[in-house]
Amino acid sequence: MPERKPRADALRNREAVLAAADRLFAACERPEDVTMADIAAAAGVGKGTLFRGFGDRTGLIRALYEARLDPVRRAIADGPRPLGPGTPPAERALAVLDAVLCFKLDHRHLSLALEGTGSDSPYQAEHYDWWHSTLREVLEQIPGLPDADFAAHALLAAVRADLVDHLAGRRRASRESLRAGLAAFVTRVVGDPGTAP
């Protein structure tokens, strides 16, 4: 059982790095012009520390992203209505996608950094599988919806970071108009939650 506990300074540095990266990504215009050296400098550590702690650039971004996203995931896995289980499927699908949209609006640059990593990235991060299968299971409970697997992929694609960024940033769509547009679209697919199932 080689479960050695890390040294205190290592832990402190890890937090400092995550905090610095968060700050820099939030402040920058395009995620690729915050470099690893920038993050190291802002955190007051050496570059070696970054790479030892996170492996590579992708690892760092992914760690940061998942840390920030964790509350949402928990709320979906076992939280109260409308996100948690025990919610009627159409309503829950809508709530989940709305939550993802809001998260990406609130963490635009970070999400952009993650999904813009490598070339075919978002789909090979293991967390995507979680989102996909979670949503698929919800959709499967909706009678008459064919091919829940593909539908889950397609609906998740509608809230991808770069699309959200394009609409909210470049095209200046308001948060509420985006949420309304998404809600209308999702409703079209899953049926109206207001109507009795």
Next chain:
Amino acid sequence: MPERKPRADALRNREAVLAAADRLFAACERPEDVTMADIAAAAGVGKGTLFRGFGDRTGLIRALYEARLDPVRRAIADGPRPLGPGTPPAERALAVLDAVLCFKLDHRHLSLALEGTGSDSPYQAEHYDWWHSTLREVLEQIPGLPDADFAAHALLAAVRADLVDHLAGRRRASRESLRAGLAAFVTRVVGDPGTAP
């Protein structure tokens, strides 16, 4: 009217570069390990020629992509049924998205290269605007479909290159199963083209 015609060797080289790039992207595993130097070498020209002719990496990929995609665009802009105008909207929306899906299946690596360019890329290439407004206009003719603007974005997102690549490549979905899944999903949104409007 400064419309000077280019030299003959310049034209030959331009074609050689496009052909070489096409070949290399089709053969490679991940688009980012085709370098500009590789393309220049394969085309038998110097790197300077590449950058003079296309500006930068994105410009080259974009030129290649648009050249290959042009037939599809023409067929949509003024072709016969079911792609061209004069097709009932629900049927046409389905046909357009199916055509895009097939194109991306047939040019996986090239599409991946284009959409993986920069970080928030596909939405700032001017050709995206064409696709979006074309599809939006079709959707607007479907009665009862709210927010055609957002719906057009969302439907286009369902056929993004990296998603298609993920499903067809990593997850080994067959061409026909993908087309069926997309058709079912689109039908859910636009209504069944088989039913009278």
Next chain:
DNA sequence: AACCATACGGACCGCCGGTCCGCTTACGCA
């Protein structure tokens, strides 16, 4: 043939992700 604008090509540059290794420091133990 002679002239020149156009285009060629590859040496060169700056930057960035990632590595390496000599030095520092926190921690367990007595």
Next chain:
DNA sequence: TGCGTAAGCGGACCGGCGGTCCGTATGGTT
């Protein structure tokens, strides 16, 4: 509290890439 040691640190360094530059070659024109 002092000591030995391994875990951790950090920044000089590296390889490779996109992009530039400029001396040279070449197709077009008269």
